[in-house]
Amino acid sequence: MNPPNDTVSIPFSDFPEDVQLSILSFLTPSEITAFSCTSKRFNSLLNTDSKLWFFLCDRKFGSKTQINKWGSGKISYKRLFKVLSELENLIGFWRRSGPSKNDDDDFVTPRLLCFDWGPCYVIGSRVSGSKSGGYDVVKVPCLWVCLDSEGERLSFLDLNCKVRVFDDLGCVEDELIRVGVNLTGRFHFVVEENVCFDKVGVVEDTMSVRDKMIGSVGNQLMADMYQYFANRTSPAGERWLRRQKRKEKERKKWEREHYVKIVNCSPTPSRPLQGLWKGICDDMKLGLYLVAYDEIGGIACRRIEDSSKPFSGFFPMFWTSNATFIESPLSPEEQYIYDSRTHIRPPEASSDHIHGDEAVSRILYIKLSCDLVIPDFADAYVNTQQVEGRIWQYGNGTFGFGFLRDGHIVDLKPITRNDNNIET
Known part of the structure; x- marks a missing residue:
């Protein structure tokens, strides 16, 4: 029998699996990769998505957002951990850099943005002083970043700041514009309209026609010819043209915006x-x-x-x-x-x-x-x-x-x- 003051060494492999996973969840992805090379057992354990990567996501992001709802719960926790680690850089305050070409009578792009965690997205809010004459500060949601079921990032902009409820795929209202939120390092990002998408991530009619009839983005002339004759012969062609012109007019309103983080x-x-x-x-x-x-x-x-x-x-x-x-x-x-x-x-x-x-x-x-x-x-x-x-x-x-x-x-x-x- 060992004396009371002696310490007993227990091999890491003898710990219960849940204890092992809890300890390993404090490692970085590169450290996990290195540790997985130590044995076949640990390699299998560390590459089981529902075990270690769930522990990693839950420990780091479980108190901030609902990890099971991102991407409708269809993406791997390993992929989710990587994306959420990138989006974590957005959390905080950002100021718009330089003059804006988007300011007009209908809307003014925010000078100050605040990003917070949402249930299954990151939400950017315009921060401004209340018009009531007091010290109240108003936060109005205007930008959402979420994931689709494939784990790809989706971003939507609400120029009118009217949307209050947002689901994980962004399909809420026609007033949202599909944009790209591109991080450059940790302290700078760019918001620019995604030209391949129309409102709420719906592919434009012209793109779908070209993809179906031609199958590639080449042969631009054939695509334009098809679009022209289809519009001339279709009873709805005139309405379609008006709708496209309206979309083009709306698209020209939005110019690229640069934001710098307030550290x-x-x-x-x-x-x-x-x-x-x-x-x-x-x-x-x-x-x-x-x-x-x-x-x-x-x-x-x-x-x-x-x-x-x-x-x-x-x-x-x-x-x-x-x-x-x-x-x-x-x-x-x-x-x-x-x-x-x-x-x-x-x-x-x-x-x-x-x-x-x-x-x-x-x-x-x-x-x-x-x-x-x-x-x-x-x-x-x-x-x-x-x-x-x-x-x-x-x-x-x-x-x-x-x-x-x-x-x-x-x-x-x-x-x-x-x-x-x-x-x-």
Whole structure:
């Protein structure tokens, strides 16, 4: 009999199979491949889809989505694990990069997107300020990424943001447009219309005719001739042509869009101002702001807008190259600068000044954006004092900013918690 303090070594092969699978589910796919080469038994065990790969999918994604519903439950767990690992890069916040050619009177492409897990898809939502005049942030679903029964990725765009219920194959409403969501690395993706498909993934009439009559994409002339004479002789030909023209017109509205991931969405102790924030602007509308630190310690704040106006979503609100705070207590001059300003708040908000946990704990000097973006203009026409401003950080971690030439403070509240959770 072994003494009580002695340890007993048990070979891994002697563990029950469910324990083995649970342990192996923490390995990476490349490590699993290497381990499967150690014996025929483990090779058979690790290549059984309903065992190890189910454990992998369930452990990593089971709490986020319903793994049995992806692809109508017809795809292997090995394939599902690979695809879900790729789609996991979409989860989080993304901002549109560059100007948009898609903005018109009917719809405006979102400047800020938030991706979350759905029951059997990844859902992208337009994030914008509420029009009610308060601090509410609105998330409206507009983009879905799912899988078909073969494990191939399907993506659908709702320009009107009206669809609320979406199934795993995307067959819900005719208003959806089939698009491609193409990830380039971990921090960039492109949304572009899939030209081979019409609404809700239905192949265009012209493509189906060519496939059936010709069998290949060659011999373009024969396909065009068939389509022309079929339309001339068919009683429904005129209606078909009108429908095709309408589809072509709709298709031309959508241009390729580029999105860049917002990696640091929430403040940290070393970077207390970074992340996504919301605040009431001087026009009494809720604005969304992105504050980012650069590699040398500077800070820039930009306002994110759904607008096609010049510089919208690009023009920084303020910046500083020195992120050194001045701690409380403030000097009499700085205290006067703060006390002489009014806080922009929603109409229904309390007229009280600042709550106890929002007392100013420290300040930071900032500058107006014009001397950064248009330095010649700033030097010639703008008084140096007018472009100076302050950030007032409060005891609860939030902050407000304002400029010496203005008489107000824009108080900002966090949008996110733990980077991906949004307060709506």
